[in-house]
Amino acid sequence: MTATAAPPPPAPLLEVEGITKAYPGVLANSDIAFAIRPGAVHALLGENGAGKSTLVKIVYGLVRPDAGRMRLLGAPYAPASPAAARAAGVAMVFQHFSLFEALTVAENVALGMERPPPLRRLAGRIRAVSAAYGLPLDPDRPVADLSAGERQRVEIVRCLLQEPRLLIMDEPTSVLTPQEVEILFGTLRRIAADGTAILYISHKLEEIILLCESATILRGGRVVAGCDPRRRSARELAELMVGRIVQPPARAAAPAGAPVLEVAGLSLPAAWPHGRALHDVRLAVRGGEILGIGGVAGNGQDELLAALSGERPGPAAAVRLDGRPIGALAPAARRMAGLATAPEERLGHAAAPDMTLTENTLLTAAGRERLVRHGLVGWRRAQGFAARIIAAFDVRTPGTEVAARALSGGNLQKFVIGREILQRPRALVVNQPTWGVDAAAAAAIRQALADLAGAGAAVVVISQDLDELMELAHRFAALNEGRLTPARPVEGLTVREIGLMLGGAHGMQAARPAAEGVPA
């Protein structure tokens, strides 16, 4: 396949007109209209709850609109299922990968196909496509051995094998290292040059300015602007999206003093096959300080959080809070001691989806907020605490007696973080605090974390969003294959140095030997 830069034909590839979709209590999409021409990289921008996901699900046949119509290549297009959308030439790479770790790349690709060819021929096609688009990928490797970036390549190749006319990418860079992002952008540009249009969803505005030639901006389920992002600044785009000025959080000077949270020699075996073992993790965070922990997904983030939350207790001396050994305590006792945690997965881990916000306060605040006394639950107190979180963190919800799963991702995350912060912990550890969260909610959460540190607590932010860590943290450390690098001050840290600390993700081993301070 050769890249032919043909002049843009007048007919749009996909036209969307008057799309409206209401859920009980929410108008997710209202009269949405936009068009994508063949070969374009078109951005879909908006806060969480702005209606991006619903719109994309409609285009991909997962949700049926209440009103409106779509045309694909001039013909009416109303997919009843993702299979119908794929048959019509629309493919999608989801934020969460649907891959089986125990199977090889080729086997995973075959599983996603309606009529897969024999594996050996498929492997050949995978090699051909990955070579043509600059996506290094070995079809015979088990997915368990792949980095997040490589897993994403599997998903992209899976889509490209269907020779789609439109490729939908949902927040594709959220799990990638800077180097992997470069590779991805090269690939996407090549795909677009071959005439496949790309609908690109991201909250990282710099990326959209770099990659996209047109953008549709959604706010509250409506189109508020269509523009050429290359002619706008990130700040302008953010304000169109949010509808108000976005302030970066104020960062206080790094404090001095005794460490509040100390982890020393923390090792944990992998909890399940393909899980990650932790090896001799050491860190120390002072009161008022924010330690940022970067790293590509699957390098021990979940395990580190579980070891700190008490879900997987270890030796008592491995975790100390204000000098007191708490490493062997169960979760409730750790919270009482003053160590709060917020895991990455909001639904089902940090919160129970089918329980109300009031009930969800009990998950972590039962002890510190004295919501349970003599074994009896004080539902009034719990409801009052839920109401305080909602008010203090601007959680958009009809009330406290709403199921957690009814909240948008950003609002639920504000609730989860707020639930921990309002308990005034001595130390707070959060994993991916703004993952899949809109810009306004992300800014609010970061500000809240900065404020908590400002009030004297030790804060650990585990995140794959390096921009977030650079903005928020005083010191930075990286998790790689269950090992944590020594922390370095963020001031003066270059992108290249960070990339090296991340340990050179799989497929970039060249970066590894130069890494300094990375334990072998």
Added chain:
Amino acid sequence: MIRLERRPAPSRFWTAATPLLAVALTMVAGGVMFAILGKDPVAAIRTIFWDPLFHPQYAAFSRPQLLVKAGPLILIATGLALGFRAGIWNIGAEGQYIAGAIAGAAVGLAFYPLEGWFVFPLMVVAGAFGGWAWAMIPALLKARFGTSEILVSLMLVYVADKIVAAMAVGALRNPDATGFPGSRNLARYPAAANPDLIAGSGLHWGGVAALLAVALVWLILARHRLGFEVRLAGLAPRAARFAGISPGRLTIVCLGLSGAFAGLAGLFEVAGPGGQIRIDFGSGYGFTAIIVAFLGRLHPAGIVLAGFLMALTYIGGEIAQFVIGLPAAAIQAFQGMLLFFLLGLDLAANYRLRRLRRAAP
């Protein structure tokens, strides 16, 4: 094309309506089954649901029986419901019921013929302990080794069946009954008997215990930390571990409580209506209670209603057996249908039907 779509929240209407609809559908399908068996379906249904309460001849006998049967069903089902809500599946309440009866009866028989106010209370404690201990086998195996409590508790029913048969001809056999299997009749040993509290009402201490159990479980679910933990573990196991709820401890508590309730039901039965340890002491209450728990939507109030309904089909079924000659297996199939329709209709509470146009090729 028609497709099932998950509702954003379970439908309150369908949650309340499905038990009633399930009963109605069971009557229809059961009627068809009775018709195929060559019986008049209307008469059969009337015999099962109406005659036990209002038949001029049988009602006087069968009305108290309703309490006698409903008591143990409600007592066992209330305990089971707590575990079921947490996703802990105690299928072996029948075994715990038998174990409770053996333990309770053994204590009573050990004091025979001593008269003392303390004998019956000691038997109650022993009955609860017997059921609890029998339930601790699957509970500890699950907590320690991760075995399936479903299989272990179910298998232990058959072990308990063998033990009670061995007891009836061995250790607990009535030494005065020359050669006959079965223990002394506890109903004729006043210090150990569990008679009707009001003569002829069918209400013995088991009924009182069932009511107390309903109130206790209701309180636990609504107000106590344990109730919250049970619901959280059932709805979101990972969030439960994050909240610090130990799955092993919860398994032990829930299985222990349901085992103790089942053991109590066994004790009240053996000291009351049953009277003695027999070879075939197991009567299926422990299994029927599973239907009762689900029919009552795992809610204490629902379980009270469901317990009476199942008791009705039991007694009505017996009447139908000797009046119109329905086979006993048909009655069991009838009760099974009830659970089948209930679980099938549960779909309606969580899902709705959507009509879809065919996908364009």
